[in-house]
Ligand SMILES: [Zn+2]
């Protein structure tokens with residue numbers, strides 16, 4: 001039996017057919033390309049280390065999470081690049097310069113039904129992303145107004161207005177409505193728990 005080999009177009013080495021990557025788009029034969037798996041792996045690693053590679057992986061992660069939460073997802077890689085470019089690699093909340101550890105931050109979090117859309121994403125540092133968690137933007141601002149200052153908050157409101165083709169007062173209305181809804185849910189849950197535990201003894205209890 002003849003052993004089938006061919007040479008890789010990238011490294012030039014003669015290898016067994018089965019060492020070449022399969023591409024389903026090739027309709028004929030065994031669907032194998034002329035690039036060996038070792039070279040394909042190398043190329044993948046190189047791509048992942050690039051800026052675009054890193055950003056696109058963050059986008060992929062966001063898309064998987066959006067699916068789990070069942071929220072709207074229409075974000076594209078071009079849009080993410082536009083957003084990253086717009087904020088010039090600085091955390092939108094604290095202003096810290098970001099190197100490679102950019103977080104795709106959702107102003108309204110997925111758990112609060114925020115969409116994975118251009119109008120809902122900014123970039124932040126990891127600590128700010130963790131601190132904000134699922135807080136409404138207004139609450140996050142009040143709790144962290146030393147780093148996420150009034151100036152930064154208002155600038156973000158204007159950015160959100162521009163990107164969502166509306167005016168700042170509409171954005172403020174939405175943010176306020178979210179804050180109210182969020183607070184209401186929190187208080188209701190807490191009250192419910194309080195009465196279920198039967199510890200309501202009045203002020204003098
Ligand atoms: Zn090769």
Ligand SMILES: [Zn+2]
Nearest residue numbers: 091094125128
């Ligand atoms: Zn930050």
